[in-house]
Amino acid sequence: MYNHEPTEYRCPFCEYIRRDDTPRAPVGSIVHQAGLATAFLAKSRFSRIPVNVLVVPNDHVENLYDLDARYAADLHRMTRAIALALKGVYGCDGVSTRQHNEPAGLQDVWHYHVHVTPRFPGDRLYAMQFTDFPKAERAREAALLRAWIADQAAHVLQDA
Ligand SMILES: [Zn+2]
Structure with a gap:
């Protein structure tokens, strides 16, 4: 309903989900996959914010x-796990989620x-430039988030 996808659209997010490891969907950017959801680092980020994580079905x-x-439920569990991982890895003071249609x-x-984005006091997020996030840096940051989630999995991936 209310669709805008062109015919023969080649979806970059499906490449992440399948772990195709294409230039536009490098497998090193994937943070976590569980149930019906996948999280990975977006190829862009706000200039003074360390990462922008995307959670997809x-x-x-x-x-x-x-x-x-x-x-x-799986999208929520993943979003919550990512939000807590952002707190754990970057020490951010808050987290924002956004979803556009x-x-x-x-x-x-x-x-x-x-979008799951770490926030800092007075960061003026929406006034920042959206900048390219090079693949090697994305892989490094995704590894930090993966390690945190692996260490905390029992707490962040399950319901109380
Ligand atoms: Zn897709």
């Missing part, structure tokens, strides 16, 4: 309108995704 669903509720909502990849 493991099936190609364009937007919120099309997303079946059966994905909700349709061009008017600034959606530009046609696969539902939630």
